[in-house]
Amino acid sequence: MKRITLYILLSLPLFTFGQNSTPEFGPHYLNVNSYISIEADNLNTNFLNTMLYGGFITDEMKNNWVNSGDKTNRINAELTNGFGYRYTTKKYSNYYFQFSDVNQINSSFTDDLLKLTFHGNYNYQGDTLDFSNTILRASRYQQYKFGYGFSLFHKENIWTVNTSLSYLVGNHHAQLNVNNGSLYTAETGTSLDIKYDINAMMTDSSDLSLFAGNGNGIAMDFVLSYTKDYNTFGIHIRNLGYINWNENSIIANTDSSFNFTGIEVNNFNSLPEFNDSIMDISFSQNTSSFRSFIPARITLSYSKTLYHKYFNSISIFSHSRWQPYQVKGGLNWDLFHRGFKESGYTSSLDVSSNIDLKYINSTIGFNMGGFTDETKILLTLSDKKGILTIGTYHLNELFKKDKTSLSAFIQLQTRF
Numbered sequence: 001m002k003r004i005t006l007y008i009l010l011s012l013p014l015f016t017f018g019q020n021s022t023p024e025f026g027p028h029y030l031n032v033n034s035y036i037s038i039e040a041d042n043l044n045t046n047f048l049n050t051m052l053y054g055g056f057i058t059d060e061m062k063n064n065w066v067n068s069g070d071k072t073n074r075i076n077a078e079l080t081n082g083f084g085y086r087y088t089t090k091k092y093s094n095y096y097f098q099f100s101d102v103n104q105i106n107s108s109f110t111d112d113l114l115k116l117t118f119h120g121n122y123n124y125q126g127d128t129l130d131f132s133n134t135i136l137r138a139s140r141y142q143q144y145k146f147g148y149g150f151s152l153f154h155k156e157n158i159w160t161v162n163t164s165l166s167y168l169v170g171n172h173h174a175q176l177n178v179n180n181g182s183l184y185t186a187e188t189g190t191s192l193d194i195k196y197d198i199n200a201m202m203t204d205s206s207d208l209s210l211f212a213g214n215g216n217g218i219a220m221d222f223v224l225s226y227t228k229d230y231n232t233f234g235i236h237i238r239n240l241g242y243i244n245w246n247e248n249s250i251i252a253n254t255d256s257s258f259n260f261t262g263i264e265v266n267n268f269n270s271l272p273e274f275n276d277s278i279m280d281i282s283f284s285q286n287t288s289s290f291r292s293f294i295p296a297r298i299t300l301s302y303s304k305t306l307y308h309k310y311f312n313s314i315s316i317f318s319h320s321r322w323q324p325y326q327v328k329g330g331l332n333w334d335l336f337h338r339g340f341k342e343s344g345y346t347s348s349l350d351v352s353s354n355i356d357l358k359y360i361n362s363t364i365g366f367n368m369g370g371f372t373d374e375t376k377i378l379l380t381l382s383d384k385k386g387i388l389t390i391g392t393y394h395l396n397e398l399f400k401k402d403k404t405s406l407s408a409f410i411q412l413q414t415r416f
Helices: 001-012 045-053 059-069 111-119 333-342 396-398
Strands: 028-040 072-086 094-110 129-132 134-154 157-185 192-202 217-230 233-247 250-260 284-287 291-293 297-305 311-322 346-356 360-370 375-383 390-393 405-415
Touching: 001 396, 001 405, 059 111, 072 111, 094 111, 111 129, 134 233, 311 333, 311 360, 375 396
Parallel strands: none
Antiparallel strands: 028 072, 028 405, 072 094, 094 134, 129 157, 134 157, 157 192, 157 217, 192 250, 217 233, 233 291, 233 297, 250 284, 297 311, 311 346, 346 360, 360 375, 375 390, 390 405
């Protein structure tokens, strides 16, 4: 895993686009960026490496996954590559453009589904295995972001506003929702009761190329910050938007419940007809357009400039995400509420500080919440001119034998 981590750090072309920096060397700013993150609250690298590279998945490995962490398992993966350009005027307003190629996988499922997948139902006679609220969704799209920002000065106070509008080109999207699902196995296995309500959505599969144009959408950003006496307060809403997928997309659903009591055989020379209906799950399917949301990021922030020999500032961020499964009945309070819950992301807290070292600048801090319940340590390193920046949001994971998460970013920028 150390070798994989090193490859990622060396091969990622680069990370994030800053919107609030002023031109140190000129009004033009260019950067190339890349970011990768894999987070799981229970799945560790030992299990994952066995799945990816071959090997025997032991019962101990299965049980360790089932028995660790919460009853709900979450896995989230993101890979973003892009570049950006910004022009800043002498009055500190700025115009910017950013292109991003985005790949995302998000899933949430219960321990009961793992038990059924790993062990079957034999060991759970007399029990009900509940796999409701299971979600798996994967998206790939390109984002073209056009933005404008400006600052207003009043005495010693500063108001800063950044806005942007994005055009989204959707390539592919696949989504599976198990709204309700359960399996009851009677004592001694004499009968089974199964219930399920499953919805699936998938874009046109006739063209699986990386840049297939299967959908279009829009997104918006809004950032507002206020600075007074070296204290800055802000609210950040980024990537609030959706993609409408074309009419060749596939929508399928199935909703059923039944009881299976087996068959009785009295004469093996005259076997009754038998159909294992448990495996015969039929979907009603049609081609139609549908809408999916990209994950919106909502942040409340506070930072304070420090006049310390080493510590330049301290920052506190509260992050949330909003990404509902689908629209039901239009835009309403239910959709707003569901979006936070169905994102699979719990509100997180970041605390960090910028440190001025002799040859480099760095940021170090910690994060609690998000897609995992663990406390994460973040670290960034950059040269004094800010040309190269590298970092990770999971520094502590690099020193663990069984890693559950991994992230890395690197940025290259120039000003002229």
